[in-house]
Amino acid sequence: MELKVYVDRLSQPSRAIVIFCKVNKIDFEEVGIELLKGQHLTPEFKEINPMGKVPAIVVDGKFKLFESHAILIFLASACPGVADHWYPADPYRRAEIHSILDWHHSNLRRGSTEFIQNTLLAPFFGRPLNPQAAAEAEKVLSSSLSKIEALWLKESGQFLQGSSQPSIADLCLVCEIMQLEFLGETDRNRILGPFKKIQRWIEDTKNATNPYFDEVHQSLFAAKAKLQMPS
Numbered sequence: 614m615e616l617k618v619y620v621d622r623l624s625q626p627s628r629a630i631v632i633f634c635k636v637n638k639i640d641f642e643e644v645g646i647e648l649l650k651g652q653h654l655t656p657e658f659k660e661i662n663p664m665g666k667v668p669a670i671v672v673d674g675k676f677k678l679f680e681s682h683a684i685l686i687f688l689a690s691a692c693p694g695v696a697d698h699w700y701p702a703d704p705y706r707r708a709e710i711h712s713i714l715d716w717h718h719s720n721l722r723r724g725s726t727e728f729i730q731n732t733l734l735a736p737f738f739g740r741p742l743n744p745q746a747a748a749e750a751e752k753v754l755s756s757s758l759s760k761i762e763a764l765w766l767k768e769s770g771q772f773l774q775g776s777s778q779p780s781i782a783d784l785c786l787v788c789e790i791m792q793l794e795f796l797g798e799t800d801r802n803r804i805l806g807p808f809k810k811i812q813r814w815i816e817d818t819k820n821a822t823n824p825y826f827d828e829v830h831q832s833l834f835a836a837k838a839k840l841q842m843p844s
Contacts, residue, residue: 618631618670619668621646622645624667628788630688637688666679710780717782717789721786723753724756725750725757726750726792733796758790771813783818790815794833794834
């Protein structure tokens with residue numbers, strides 16, 4: 614299988630795809646699409662993803678797929694050698710993963726993306742900061758973190774659903790939360806500080822996917838430094 618992966622490592626779902634491929638020794642060509650330069654909006658890229666968003670993949674020059682959850686499910690199903698814990702064959706565990714992924718987009722992702730955009734990144738995309746929208750997004754974000762701890766992080770295991778090994782849901786959600794590294798230390802600690810189980814889970818997911826997790830997230834930390842954001 615010839616796999617091209619179109620990503621920007623500043624994008625949290627893009628990082629999840631790249632980490633997954635590297636951890637599972639999936640052979641792929643990474644094609645960089647720089648969001649800050651508007652490369653996702655070019656006619657050439659929209660032939661790959663008409664939605665104009667990353668990540669996207671092209672398989673064997675013909676099959677095109679976008680939406681990170683769909684991509685991870687496809688790769689876990691189609692690529693030989695991917696361990697079962699990433700996307701279990703058991704239909705009940707698989708259904709639980711789908712439930713978490715469906716929840717992710719309209720809750721955790723909405724909260725984190727809108728908060729960071731409206732406190733920090735909007736001007737880089739030609740939009741003004743919006744403190745009121747940021748305040749509302751922080752409520753969604755905090756509520757989402759509370760739900761993760763209450764519903765899916767159990768004492769019986771290190772990962773979501775009480776599992777002893779990570780799934781694609783762990784990787785998606787942790788990469789989402791890592792976007793908070795763009796923030797200054799005060800804001801980041803205010804948001805994440807109350808959630809001790811989530812902090813342990815992030816570290817466990819890093820450890821389970823390193824050295825690739827740290828390698829792929831270097832782009833985020835480099836961008837933060839370049840934009841001269843306080844640590």
